[in-house]
Amino acid sequence: MTDIDVHHLAAAYALDALDDRERTAFEAHYGSCEVCRTDVLEFRHTLTQVADSLVAPPPMSLKDKVMAEVATTRQLSPLVAPVVALDERRRARSLMSMAAAAAAIVMIVVGVVSFRGGDEPDTFAADLARVMEQPDSQVLSLDSQGGAEGTFRVAWSNSLGEAVLMGEDLPTTPDDKAYELWLITPDSSTAMYVLDPAKDGNVHHTLKAAANPSAWAITVEPATGSATATGDIIFVADV
Amino acid sequence: MGVLRAMRARPVDVATDPNDPLGDLLRRAGRGDQSAFAELYDALSPLVYGVVLKVVRDPSQAEEVAQEVFVELWRLAARFDGTKGSTKTWAATLAHRRAIDRVRSEQASRVRQDRDVNQTIRDERDVVAAEVESSFDQVRVRRALLQLSELQRDAVELAYFGGHTYREVAVLLDVAEGTVKSRIRDGMIRLRDELGGES
Numbered sequence: 355m356t357d358i359d360v361h362h363l364a365a366a367y368a369l370d371a372l373d374d375r376e377r378t379a380f381e382a383h384y385g386s387c388e389v390c391r392t393d394v395l396e397f398r399h400t401l402t403q404v405a406d407s408l409v410a411p412p413p414m415s416l417k418d419k420v421m422a423e424v425a426t427t428r429q430l431s432p433l434v435a436p437v438v439a440l441d442e443r444r445r446a447r448s449l450m451s452m453a454a455a456a457a458a459i460v461m462i463v464v465g466v467v468s469f470r471g472g473d474e475p476d477t478f479a480a481d482l483a484r485v486m487e488q489p490d491s492q493v494l495s496l497d498s499q500g501g502a503e504g505t506f507r508v509a510w511s512n513s514l515g516e517a518v519l520m521g522e523d524l525p526t527t528p529d530d531k532a533y534e535l536w537l538i539t540p541d542s543s544t545a546m547y548v549l550d551p552a553k554d555g556n557v558h559h560t561l562k563a564a565a566n567p568s569a570w571a572i573t574v575e576p577a578t579g580s581a582t583a584t585g586d587i588i589f590v591a592d593v
Numbered sequence: 594m595g596v597l598r599a600m601r602a603r604p605v606d607v608a609t610d611p612n613d614p615l616g617d618l619l620r621r622a623g624r625g626d627q628s629a630f631a632e633l634y635d636a637l638s639p640l641v642y643g644v645v646l647k648v649v650r651d652p653s654q655a656e657e658v659a660q661e662v663f664v665e666l667w668r669l670a671a672r673f674d675g676t677k678g679s680t681k682t683w684a685a686t687l688a689h690r691r692a693i694d695r696v697r698s699e700q701a702s703r704v705r706q707d708r709d710v711n712q713t714i715r716d717e718r719d720v721v722a723a724e725v726e727s728s729f730d731q732v733r734v735r736r737a738l739l740q741l742s743e744l745q746r747d748a749v750e751l752a753y754f755g756g757h758t759y760r761e762v763a764v765l766l767d768v769a770e771g772t773v774k775s776r777i778r779d780g781m782i783r784l785r786d787e788l789g790g791e792s
Contacts, residue, residue, distance in 0.1 A: 362774060365781035370693040371759045400785040401753065405644045407734040412642035413656050417634055420663040424630060425663055429623065431672040500649035507633050568601040 360479055364390045368397035378493055379486050380508065382520050383479040385556065432554075433503070433523060482518045482561040485511050496570060496589035504555070506589045508535070508570050510563050521550075521572075522556030532577040533557055534585075538569040551577065567593050615680040623670035630667055637681065638663075641688040648692035648756045658695050662688045689753070696756045737787035745780030748773050 359491050367380050384390035485491055488511035496506040504524035510517035519535050527533060532551045550557040558569045572589035610616050615636055621629035624630060643660050646655040673683060738746055742768070751762045763773040 362778055364780040365689055366752070366759045366774060368781065369749065369752040369759075369777065370690055371757065371762070371777065373758050395678055396785055397677055398686050399691070400781065402679075402682045402685045403730070403788045404734050404753065404784075405640055405689070407648045407731040408643035409639040409730075410643035410646050412638045412659060413652070416638065416642070416656055416659060417631070419656075419660050420633060420634060421627065423660065423664050424627060424667045429625060429671055434622070487619065498676050509638060520676050 360483060361387070361390055364393035365397055368394050368401060375486050375493065376490070376521060378507065378520075379479075379482050382482050382518075382558070385522070385551045386456050386558075387479075438510075448522050450566035478518070478558045478560060481516070482509060482520075485509050485514060485518050488514050491592070494570060494591045494593065496572060496591040499586070499588050499590060504552075506535075506557075506572050508591075510567070512563075512566050515562055517561045517563035517567075519554060519557060519561065522555065524552040524557060526555070527551045527574055527577075528552055530577050531574050534573050534575045534583070535559075535561070536571045536573065536583060537563060537567045569593060610675075613675060613679040613681075619666075619670055619673055619680045622667065623673065630670070633666075633680075634663060637666075637684045640681065641684055644685060644688040645692040647754055648689065649695055654695065655692075658691050659688070662691050665691070693756050696700060734788070737784055740787050741780045741783050742776075744768070744772075745776045745783065748776045749780040749784065752777060 360380060363372060363376060363380045364384065367377065367384070380390075384394060465539060486493075486509060490513050491509060491511040493507060493509045496508065498504075505522050506524075507520045508517055509520070517537070521533065524533070529551075550559065569590065569592045571583075571587045571591075573583045573585035573587055575583070575585055610618070615633060618629045618633045622633055638659070642655060642659045643674075645658045645662065646652065649655045649658055662684070666684060673680065677683070738750070741749065747766055748759070748762050751757050751765055752759060755762075757765065759773045759777055760770055762777075763770040766773065
């Protein structure tokens with residue numbers, strides 16, 4: 355998949371006509387692509403008019419069901435004041451949650467292997483497309499722990515030895531802190547990290563991932579880096 | 594906390610945005626106002642149910658999916674971002690996405706049956722033709738769709754109404770994936786130009 359192909363997926367994306375892999379690839383791309391974002395907004399507006407031609411009276415029973423469920427459903431808070439919230443969360447949770455999630459695995463940093471920042475969206479999109487094209491590529495959404503806000507997804511290919519990290523709607527970390535990604539292997543000898551404070555709410559990185567991961571995890575660490583994880587695991591997924 | 598109190602204390606005097614007449618109801622719903630959400634339901638339920646029914650086809654499943662859509666609108670109301678389109682567009686987008694999720698997960702859990710591809714296409718065309726009615730919106734959209742080439746129209750309709758991915762559409766129409774991708778794009782651009790900015 356080339357960059358040009360990614361641009362041309364806006365209409366199919368608006369129609370929900372992409373499979374999961376392409377949808378993931380396109381979503382990672384279009385947040386940073388003005389042309390695609392405008393296309394998607396306009397196509398969705400057009401499809402709303404098509405939807406208007408489909409109106410049908412819903413069953414009478416539906417409103418009562420909806421309102422009954424609404425009455426017992428908590429609403430999500432708006433995305434504001436992230437710095438304070440993150441600090442409080444870190445204090446509030448015990449180190450035990452990390453111990454439980456990581457079990458007996460000792461995470462050792464062997465170093466930053468490769469690091470490309472989010473200021474190169476086109477490069478990132480191309481990296482992502484390259485990884486997704488591999489027959490052995492996998493995508494995982496990391497599970498938020500203890501109510502951590504935002505989403506993290508990792509796509510990687512063992513055969514290619516590359517991984518791409520996509521974090522979205524994230525609270526910005528405090529000045530001296532940053533998000534770190536940990537690659538965990540069964541023999542516990544390999545871990546890697548990226549450091550990113552998510553200044554615009556997003557974290558996009560491409561990494562060399564030489565080892566077969568058994569789990570991925572995210573912690574918040576001092577921006578200068580740390581040799582072992584000191585923060586709670588705020589996102590984690592087993593492979 | 595002070596900020597939250599200040600927001601709550603602010604009188605509701607926000608002028609209605611002509612581009613998003615339902616935006617004010619959604620903002621009130623986002624602050625936990627269930628009666629505002631009930632009004633929003635009244636305004637949006639024929640649209641949400643109609644979109645879901647069109648894709649899912651089965652009325653009882655459509656009711657379930659429409660309920661999911663409204664509960665999600667309620668949960669996410671405070672996170673609505675008006676720069677990404679109107680409340681109505683948000684509801685239509687979410688309704689279609691959830692309907693697609695339902696048909697794809699159903700499909701994945703079922704043993705695929707060999708089907709006569711051409712029959713499938715004929716069926717879907719018949720359904721579209723049978724639903725041409727006299728309402729203004731329907732006539733306008735129908736007319737706009739007729740401005741598309743046959744392949745553009747088939748591709749867009751099989752994707753949006755039929756819930757197929759463009760790769761599946763390529764198999765159904767027996768043309769190359771790249772061709773379907775560009776017909777979908779050309780078709781949507783044409784449709785956008787035909788329908789203009791009204792909603």
